Amino acid sequence: MIFNWIKGNITKPAPSDTKSTGEGTSPAGLTNQPEGLVENAVALATGLEMVDAFYPGHDPIDYYGDGGFRFGPMSHQGAVMFLPSGIRRWDVTGLNDIALNSFDKILAEKEDIEILLIGTGQQMSFLNRSVTDALRKQGIKIEVMDTSAAVGTLNILLSEGRAVAAALLPVD
DSSP states (O other), X not given: OEEEEOTTGGGSOOOTTOOSSSOOOOOTTSOOOOTTOHHHHHHHHTXXXXXXXXXXXXXXXXXXXXXXXXXXXXXXXSOEEEXXXXXXXXXXXXXXXXXXXXXXXXXXXXXXXXXEEEEOSSXXXXXXHHHHHHHHHTTOOEEEEOHHHHHHHHHHHHXXXXXXXXXXXXXX
C-alpha cells in the first residue's frame, strides 16, 4: 500500500457515531476506507491515509529497507514497479511469485522503456529462464541484480533522464 502522511488527524477524536465493532470509519474529511482491513486502522491511527497504489511521479528512491521504499512524498510497503507512467505496487511477494504475467504493466508500456531493472531482494537471483526469454522476445532489455544495486542504478538512470523501468522486491 502507498500511504500519504496526514498532518493533524491523529489527535482528532472519532465521531460519536463511530462503530465500535471493528468496522471502522475514516476521520472527518477523509474518504471511507474498506472495512475490516487492519492496515487501514493502523494507517488512520498513526495519521496516514491509504491511497490508490499509484504515484504518477518519477522521483528517485530516497530510502529502501524494512520491507518497503520511500520516494517523493510517498512510502510503500512491499514490491514496486517504476514505469514511464509512474510508480505502482507490484503484486508479488517474492522471487517464486514472479511469472510473465507479473510484467503485464511493463509490457503495456514497453515502447517507452529503454531498459528494465529487476531487483531480486537481498541477493541477486536469477529469474525463471522462460520469463526472461519471453520479456526479451518482446524487445525489452533486462538487467537482473539485487535490489540495492537496482535502486542505485535506477536513481542514476533517472537523473540522466533515461527511459528506465524497474521491478523491485523489498529488502529487510
